[in-house]
Structure formats: structure tokens, C-alpha cells
Amino acid sequence: MIKCGYVGVIGRANAGKSSLVNRLVGERVAIVSSKPQTTRNNILGILNGENYQIILVDTPGIHHSKNNLDRYMMKNVRNAISSVDVLLYLIDGSKELDQEEIDYINMLKEKELNVIYLQTKCDKKQKIDMENFLKISSITGENIDKVIESIVDSLPECSTRIYDEDLFTDKSIKFLIEEDIRGQALNMFDKEVPHGIAIETERFDEKNDIVIIEANIICERDSHKGIIIGKGGKNLKIIGQKSREYAEELLDKQVLLKLFVKVDKDWRDRNYSNYGYKF
Ligand SMILES: Nc1nc2c(ncn2[C@@H]2O[C@H](COP(=O)(O)OP(=O)(O)OP(=O)(O)O)[C@@H](O)[C@H]2O)c(=O)[nH]1
Ligand SMILES: [Mg+2]
Known part of the structure; x- marks a missing residue:
């Protein structure tokens, strides 16, 4: 038996979701930029260990929709939330939290979802110190091993891997x-x-x-x-x-x-x- 399943990577635009997926997978699965709303599609990044397969679902950043493309992006986020085994919720530690994000986190906590909370960009000066959020950096790799450990602990047991071991993404x-x-x-x-x-x-x-x-x-x-x-x-x-x-x-x-x-x-x-x- 191996631990295997889907992990949704969600959070505000620019929180560092795609950077984390790339760091975990060790390949550039998703593009990264300093501009918000870089990611538009849900993109799978697959990480294989000896006794686990972590299938990360990188998602667009949560933001208010202004056009149909935005609505498509937010539908991707909702689809990921409702279909994965575990969620990673990322906040950018180098920025202040606003009320909207606090409300969103409280909403997630009420929903009894399986969520691992991460405070990203810990290599930068931190503006917040969130309790029960693991502090990580996709640039230096700090605590990335702990992220993998927490994910593997939360994944269900499966008899086989879902994807072939040589695949690192579902995209062409x-x-x-x-x-x-x-x-x-x-x-x-x-x-x-x-x-x-x-x-x-x-x-x-x-x-x-x-x-x-x-x-x-x-x-x-x-x-x-x-x-x-x-x-x-x-x-x-x-x-x-x-x-x-x-x-x-x-x-x-x-x-x-x-x-x-x-x-x-x-x-x-x-x-x-x-x-x-x-x-
Ligand atoms: N210093 C530092 N910068 C980071 C880290 N993670 C991401 N960044 C930077 O933050 C910016 C946004 O990163 P992305 O990975 O594109 O963020 P995202 O959450 O995928 O953004 P959207 O796709 O727009 O929702 C980029 O400039 C990254 O280089 C980190 O751990 N440390
Ligand atoms: Mg992205």
C-alpha cells in the first residue's frame, strides 16, 4: 500500500502557490511571476516518493471576478476545493492580512475540510506570525520537507499510484x-x-x-x-x-x-x- 491522493493548493493571487508546486515537484510545472493572477488553469504537479504519490493541484489565486475569464478561474478553485483529499492554504507572510482573508480562513476552518495552513516567503521580513501555520520558503526550501510529511500523513492509502511514475504533470x-x-x-x-x-x-x-x-x-x-x-x-x-x-x-x-x-x-x-x- 502507498499513500496517494490529490492536494489542492489554494490562496490569494501572488501568495506563492505555483512556486511551492514547482519546488515540491522539482520541475517547472507552472509559471511564476510577481504579478497577481498568473495562474489561470488548474495544473497538476506530481511528486513521487518510495511509498507515496502526491498529486498537487495548482489553482488560480482567489480574487474578485471582473470578467468571464475570472469566473472561469474561480470555478477552477471551487472544483479543486471540492475534489481533493487535502488542501494547502497559503498566505504571504511578507504582507499584512486583511479582513477578507481572515474571514476566508475562518470559513475554511468551519467547513471541516482537511487543510494544512502555510505561511509562505519566510525568507523575507515577516509582517505576520500566524499560529498553527507552518512557515515555509519555496526559494530557500525551508520546511519543505515538513510540508511533504504533513501531506503524506493526511493522504489515504491506495493499492497503486494514480499516475505513472515518470509523469510530473498532466499538461502537454x-x-x-x-x-x-x-x-x-x-x-x-x-x-x-x-x-x-x-x-x-x-x-x-x-x-x-x-x-x-x-x-x-x-x-x-x-x-x-x-x-x-x-x-x-x-x-x-x-x-x-x-x-x-x-x-x-x-x-x-x-x-x-x-x-x-x-x-x-x-x-x-x-x-x-x-x-x-x-x-
Ligand atoms: N522571497 C520569496 N518569494 C517568493 C516565494 N514564493 C513565491 N515568491 C514570489 O512571489 C511571487 C508570486 O509567486 P507565484 O508562485 O507566482 O504566486 P501564485 O500564488 O501562484 O500567484 P497566482 O498564480 O497569481 O495566484 C513571485 O514573484 C515569486 O517569485 C518565497 O518563498 N520567497
Ligand atoms: Mg500561480
Whole structure:
């Protein structure tokens, strides 16, 4: 028998959920950025031990919905909460807690869910000291072993693993590359530009020793298109170069990556389900 099951990773936007999933899995499963609302889909990150399999469900940050994409993201969070064996609830220790978050934690406590509470970013100066929250850092690795121990203690016993031992995520290589492109854009641009970006792969052809990928960066406004392309195509070139390197590492092959920028006005409300944000 091994300990095996699903673990939902939830918390406010920017709390450090994806960083923790990546740290636990030891691979980059989910993109990370300093901007809130980086994660949009539930992404599985799978961690195998000799006698356990931890299936982490990285989720979008809890926030107020302003458009249909937000509503899709919050539905992902609710789905995770209702379907996992254990929850990790993360708060950012380097920030003050507001009343809304206190209310949310109290609500979780009342629900008799199986929750492990974590205070993240303990390598930074702490603004709070929450009782019964394990203090962790995904950067230095502090108490990450204790997180694994607590999860394994709470998981049910199973006769076999749910996923093959060589899998570290449920997502395709195409998805990981699309997310990498979006992640490059998140890190490069400010304000509304990165939040209005989606990636759409038009071509993914694996030839003998080369992979040809063509993808569109979708944005919401003509003015955003100009910013993404940059002077003389400078920004697009940087994104393309970095994502090509990432794709070559993942695929272990030479990659030809061509990026295009397309405007789809207000897609986050009207056409959000066209870009992979669909149940
Ligand atoms: N110093 C420090 N920074 C961290 C730690 N964990 C995450 N961060 C930073 O916090 C920011 C947000 O991290 P993410 O992992 O993207 O947070 P998230 O909760 O997944 O965010 P959303 O997907 O937007 O909900 C990034 O700039 C990370 O580098 C940590 O343990 N220590
Ligand atoms: Mg995230």
C-alpha cells in the first residue's frame, strides 16, 4: 500500500502557490511571476516518493471576478476545493492580512475540510506570525520537507499510484510552451497588457530533428499589440528567443518558433473559451 491522493493548493493571487508546486515537484510545472493572477488553469504537479504519490493541484489565486475569464478561474478553485483529499492554504507572510482573508480562513476552518495552513516567503521580513501555520520558503526550501510529511500523513492509502511514475504533470508539452510564452510576456510588460494576453498555437509539427511551432499572442487592444511587438520587433524577438530555448530544453530537439501578435477585443469576456479556458 502507498499513500496517494490529490492536494489542492489554494490562496490569494501572488501568495506563492505555483512556486511551492514547482519546488515540491522539482520541475517547472507552472509559471511564476510577481504579478497577481498568473495562474489561470488548474495544473497538476506530481511528486513521487518510495511509498507515496502526491498529486498537487495548482489553482488560480482567489480574487474578485471582473470578467468571464475570472469566473472561469474561480470555478477552477471551487472544483479543486471540492475534489481533493487535502488542501494547502497559503498566505504571504511578507504582507499584512486583511479582513477578507481572515474571514476566508475562518470559513475554511468551519467547513471541516482537511487543510494544512502555510505561511509562505519566510525568507523575507515577516509582517505576520500566524499560529498553527507552518512557515515555509519555496526559494530557500525551508520546511519543505515538513510540508511533504504533513501531506503524506493526511493522504489515504491506495493499492497503486494514480499516475505513472515518470509523469510530473498532466499538461502537454504544447501547453507548457504556451505558458512559457505567456510567462515571458507577464515578466516583460506592465499594467493591463500582460493580463489581457492569451496564447494560441497554430502549428506544432515534429519533424525528424526539428520542431516547428507557430503561435499567436492574443491581446485585447491595438495599443497593446504595439507594446508587445516593441520597436522594430524588439520585444517579440526577446520573448521568441527565450521561449525557443525553453522549448528546446523540453523537447530535446531544435525548435523553430514563430510568434505573431493578434488583437481580439475584450476576449476575456467574449471569446475566453477559445484559448483553452474551457471545461
Ligand atoms: N522571497 C520569496 N518569494 C517568493 C516565494 N514564493 C513565491 N515568491 C514570489 O512571489 C511571487 C508570486 O509567486 P507565484 O508562485 O507566482 O504566486 P501564485 O500564488 O501562484 O500567484 P497566482 O498564480 O497569481 O495566484 C513571485 O514573484 C515569486 O517569485 C518565497 O518563498 N520567497
Ligand atoms: Mg500561480
